[in-house]
Amino acid sequence: YKDIYANVDVKELRKQYRVIRNNLSDVVRHSESVTVCEQLTKNRLYLEADAVLCYLSYDSEFETDRVIQKAFADGKTVAVPVIKGKDMLFCRIYPDTEYRLNGYGIFEPAEEELVEPEKFSSVLLILPGLCFDKNGGRIGYGGGYYDRYIAKHGKTSNFQTVSLALSCQFYDGVIPMEEH
Numbered sequence: 001y002k003d004i005y006a007n008v009d010v011k012e013l014r015k016q017y018r019v020i021r022n023n024l025s026d027v028v029r030h031s032e033s034v035t036v037c038e039q040l041t042k043n044r045l046y047l048e049a050d051a052v053l054c055y056l057s058y059d060s061e062f063e064t065d066r067v068i069q070k071a072f073a074d075g076k077t078v079a080v081p082v083i084k085g086k087d088m089l090f091c092r093i094y095p096d097t098e099y100r101l102n103g104y105g106i107f108e109p110a111e112e113e114l115v116e117p118e119k120f121s122s123v124l125l126i127l128p129g130l131c132f133d134k135n136g137g138r139i140g141y142g143g144g145y146y147d148r149y150i151a152k153h154g155k156t157s158n159f160q161t162v163s164l165a166l167s168c169q170f171y172d173g174v175i176p177m178e179e180h
Contacts, residue, residue, distance in 0.1 A: 010176060013139055017131040020168050022060045032166050033063035041070050045160045049124035051077040051115065053090045053159075056099075056107050061128060062164045068093075079115035081145070082108045088145040090115045123159035125150070132165050137175030 040046050052071040057064040071078045072095055079090035083102055092113040099107040117123045127146050129138040140146060150161065 010139055011142075013171065013175070014130050014142060017139070017169060017171070021130065021166065024060065024166060024168050029060065029166060030063060033164075034066060036062070036164050036166075037066040037070065040067060040162070040164065041074075045124050045162060049076060049122045049160075050120040051079065051117065051123045052126065053079050053081075053115070053117065053123060054126040055128045056080050057128075058106050062166055064126065064164070067126065067164070069095075077115065077120065080109065082112055083145065086145075086148070088149050090117070090149075117153050117157035117159050121158060123157055125159050125161045127161055127163045129163050129165065129169070131169050131171045131175070132163060133171050133173065133175045135174060135177075137171075137177050138163055139171075139175055 046052070052067070054064050054068055054071070055061075056068075068078055068080075077092060078094075079092045081088045082091045083104065083106075089112075091109050091111075092115050093109050098110045100110045102108045117125075125146075127138065127140070129140050131139050153159070
């Protein structure tokens with residue numbers, strides 16, 4: 001298991017793919033975000049979900065605002081992450097929600113209405129990431145927030161996970177993955 005990943009430096013990949021993504025033009029980022037959002041919102045995982053747990057994009061990330069607006073229009077419960085120390089929880093948002101900046105420079109809802117995924121029959125959790133491989137491997141930002149959230153709620157909730165990626169975010173090799 002460990003030998004397969006001996007030559008993969010996750011920190012270096014994280015740094016490299018942040019630069020690659022930052023160098024993508026705004027026009028391409030927007031165009032790809034629109035296309036992928038259209039594909040997602042026609043997918044069974046989205047269509048069957050009662051709730052969509054989605055990050056608010058910042059910096060050069062995939063633009064999630066279109067997914068969020070479509071989920072509102074489709075009458076789904078929409079929630080975004082709020083960081084509390086080493087934990088992440090999801091709080092419901094509405095079209096008129098007001099936001100504040102957290103310690104990472106990411107917007108969070110000013111009023112926190114906790115969403116418990118266990119209370120929904122089907123939840124779609126959209127995970128951010130810096131790069132992805134063809135086997136479903138993902139390199140996030142290194143904080144482990146989503147890993148801990150999934151470990152806590154994954155066994156008791158009916159949720160599916162998906163990441164939305166720009167074309168420049170795909171890694172040809174194999175990203176090291178732990179069982180979770």
